[in-house]
Amino acid sequence: MPHQEKVRAALGRATREGVLGQDHPVVGFIDVQGVRDSVTALHEAFAHVPAVLHAFAVKACPLVPVLRLLADAGMGCEVASPGETRLALAAGFAPEHIVLDSPAKTRAEIREALTLGIALNADNLAELDRIDALRPDGSRSVIGLRVNPQVGGGTIAAMSTATPHSKFGVALDDPGARARVREAFRQRPWLTRLHAHVGSQGCPLPLIAKGLAALHRLAEEIDEYVGRRQITSLDLGGGLPVNFSDDSVTPTYHDYVQALTDTEPALLDGRYEVVTEFGRSLLAKNGFTAAVVEYVKESGGRRIALTHAGAQVAVRTVFMPDAWPVRITAHGPDGLPKTTRVVPQDVAGPLCFAGDVVAHERLLPELSEGDLVVLHDTGAYYFSAPWAYNSLPRPGVYGVLHRDGDVLLAPIRTPQTVAELVEESGATHTVALLTGFGSPGSS
Ligand SMILES: Cc1ncc(COP(=O)(O)O)c(C=O)c1O
Incomplete structure (x- = not known):
């Protein structure tokens, strides 16, 4: 089913069921089959x-149910904080399928990974010294070192x-870095x-x-220096860019493999086990955000739709609109595409700062109060990682399954309630600053 049709069907179901509307004016959706298809493309x-x-x-x-879906589809996962490690374990990933990266791992994090058998990549040589001291005998963790090949930056x-x-x-x-890296491997046969x-x-x-x-050439150089076959795997990271301008998936995982093989033919020849760490390319196009238009106004001759999708669900787009443009479509309250005349409009969010705009002067069918806007390709790094400014609650997220001409929704993340938000904002310590600061921790 084409993407836009899937979106319309999901909006129709969500508005009928009341998971999207006045009570829940901004919601995230994940296309379950789309995620499975993306994983299949990667494996192929x-x-x-x-x-x-x-x-x-x-x-x-x-999001734990999304991680569980990915585990079921045959993925491992890469984590970069104690929270992400716990999410991965909660989703059911076996420790040997988890890889811990992060440039600032604490001793406790390193110890936990080494004890559980989670693989970890040290960010620097000082972290290797910590691992020396913390590594229990018989640890099953694969241990690596992250290097920066300093080949330059991209457009962002x-x-x-x-x-x-x-x-x-x-x-x-x-200066001297390669020699230090070679020596670090020579001294640590477990690296x-x-x-x-x-x-x-x-x-x-x-x-x-x-x-x-x-990276591949460095592996060969290290093995030659240490005089044995020590490096058994290469972790290639993630980073496949996503096309945010239309429905097509480009570049593909095949393009990625082709580019690697053209540049370094031996890189994927099987001599090294390979780890990949893709994120955005697996999820971005399999998710979208829908938000209610609360008001429409004119300012300085410009039409502005005040919606409920702003920086809390699209922080990068709001602060760096040129680097992170999102496609937006306009829908009526029932989810059907709007057919009103197309005019330039700002699509603004609900946050209290002037820059909270997800699209500037975008050509869209004229929006009205009660309509819906859809922010496409937002399945990665958008609603799943909300920003808490203005104490806006985390929106609900739903999985979408299209089956036998029908569309079904399953909750992935329950919308945060205002009561939960108050609690999270220190409500249990309400009088803490008035009580003469008793013993630490008391309130
Ligand atoms: C170490 C590491 N691996 C993988 C990723 C995922 O990158 P992407 O989502 O672009 O595939 C990131 C993103 O920040 C990263 O820092």
């Missing part, structure tokens, strides 16, 4: 590589992790993995391939 593209762990980057969609600086001054990994071209993540959205495939070719 790497089918010729003998040993691969495709680890979904949890940050892209930290904040998403580019292989720049000369990136905060991630060991900067390989810095068997190399990791790089060149960047995310905005990084073109040739740049990613160049960085991963450097």
